[in-house]
Amino acid sequence: MQNLLPAGLLDNNVEFFVDADLQAYKLKNGTRIAFDDFDNETMDVIRRNMWQYPEKVAELMLMGITNTHEMLRQYLICNYGGFDNKADMVDGQLQESEYWPCPKRGQCPHEGRLCDNLRTDTGEVLTRREIEVLKVVAKGKLDKEIADQLFISLGTVTTHTKNIRAKTGLYRKVDLARFATQKNLI
Structure with a gap:
């Protein structure tokens, strides 16, 4: 165990x-x-x-x-x-450095250069917006709810989710939620 x-x-x-x-x-x-x-x-x-x-x-x-x-x-x-x-x-x-949700993420001019970007197990880097979408996906929200919460269109949610799935190799929402939990996003 x-x-x-x-x-x-x-x-x-x-x-x-x-x-x-x-x-x-x-x-x-x-x-x-x-x-x-x-x-x-x-x-x-x-x-x-x-x-x-x-x-x-x-x-x-x-x-x-x-x-x-x-x-x-x-x-x-x-x-x-x-x-x-x-x-x-x-x-x-x-051990290997870790991605963590630093409160300065998104505002730090040294982001991704001193700290590490969020990498998937396939070696791909998720963008800041993809991470925001992934956090909400991991909470079990529907695409429409994600769009409303992040003030983006349903089509934009679909595009980001498609990119996240391609970068992670994970296609079920439960697997994306597990990934987000392992990476300390939720």
């Missing part, structure tokens, strides 16, 4: 997350630890991972962040900020 408890609550893995004020934390062995109190080993793991992505380091510098400590903080927030059931660090190794 799959463990539905968050990583780091009862195991030695680590779950990174941010709060509503975008302050970074880690959960390990049931303890919440603020970013400024991370141990050197954790900071070294984040640092090594960050330097594997020179384009992301360059983006941090474009943001005006040049202090290494602050670079690590922002890198962590943008790439591992979501609180989910998947461990972000296992056996001292950072």
Whole structure:
């Protein structure tokens, strides 16, 4: 049976997350630890991972962040900020970065360059509008309800849904809802 408890609550893995004020934390062995109190080993793991992505380091510098400590903080927030059931660090190794619904999505000029876009299992990237449609589809709404909620035409909903299905390879609404849940969209 799959463990539905968050990583780091009862195991030695680590779950990174941010709060509503975008302050970074880690959960390990049931303890919440603020970013400024991370141990050197954790900071070294984040640092090594960050330097594997020179384009992301360059983006941090474009943001005006040049202090290494602050670079690590922002890198962590943008790439591992979501609180989910998947461990972000296992056996001292950072796992694949995660898409998470950052409150700055849609307004951040660094979106998709410092953080990752939402990729499907087929490697396709969903657009911001496709993600908005997918969130409502996942709540079980009918196409007409989706159109009304998002202030778009029924034809536009159909087009976005068709694109989402093609990009994900998922065609039933229940499968799209499961995908949205796995990607922390709902």
